[in-house]
């Protein structure tokens with residue numbers, strides 16, 4: 001995903017002689033997923049890509065999870081997490097399992113080094129701030145609401161325009177792409193999809209740096225970080241083509257699917273990976289059946305943990321939840337509107353809510369860092385107003 005693209009100079013035929021102005025060869029690199037069976041791109045480097053001057057271990061990079069304790073609904077306040085560092089050094093994992101790692105980052109500085117996650121796709125949801133993602137596939141400017149999708153193997157760095165950026169990130173050891181049910185047999189988005197190719201932003205400007213010197217790249221793989229010092233600039237690609245490259249989809253381009261009666265969470269689905277989905281809750285009109293109830297019904301997501309990051313607006317079914325909070329409704333328990341929320345939704349015609357949801361098909365573990373941010377009374381938010389759930 002998303003579709004074939006090319007930038008810069010490439011030879012007419014792959015795997016043929018492609019020469020620099022001085023007559024020497026460019027160095028071809030095939031970067032592909034699933035052992036040449038998945039999506040791939042072919043890059044043409046000025047320098048031999050495997051040249052590394054120094055190698056240094058930077059230590060373990062896997063989240064350390066805490067004991068979950070008794071099963072209960074959880075909420076975490078991320079609004080006041082400390083600011084500082086660059087997007088990667090500021091990143092803190094809150095929860096995860098073998099399929100995803102979910103983190104927040106509140107950086108103030110641009111990255112001074114390049115980074116490559118070789119064990120996970122990364123999605124950076126830009127809640128606040130603007131900047132540029134620079135990779136060997138070209139540059140992508142980003143702004144609030146963007147989901148920046150970065151395939152494994154991509155070497156990149158992020159430059160911030162301002163010192164008040166805020167991100168929510170998803171790492172997945174599998175490819176992240178739009179739901180398969182929205183794609184035809186050649187991968188084109190279908191008419192009933194809530195977005196289309198025109199909404200996807202791809203690198204349009206290639207940065208070619210045929211420069212020597214010492215350049216740091218940090219590589220995440222085998223759950224460790226390694227520092228490599230190259231003897232050349234990592235962005236030395238004169239051209240590339242293929243299907244593998246970073247791209248952006250803005251949550252503000254998600255066209256909500258609405259109905260006469262309450263529509264279930266899959267209509268909000270934006271991406272999927274192995275054993276998880278990502279959904280976007282966006283401003284939309286409510287259900288228009290005259291007897292309809294816009295608030296969701298209580299539901300037991302029997303084998304799906306549900307994490308929601310609340311970005312903006314008033315999330316109608318959640319009491320005591322503030323902007324930047326994250327809730328975790330683990331499976332095994334029913335959840336839904338708190339007392340009064342159902343009645344309060346009747347007659348409402350629209351919502352301005354903005355939120356990102358990640359549903360995982362295996363339980364999410366939480367980190368010690370998340371425990372420091374916990375709103376410990378969240379489970380009790382369903383108790384006010386009496387057992388029938390009438391308004392308080």
Ligand SMILES: [Fe+2]
Pocket residue numbers: 299306329335
């Ligand atoms: Fe739910």
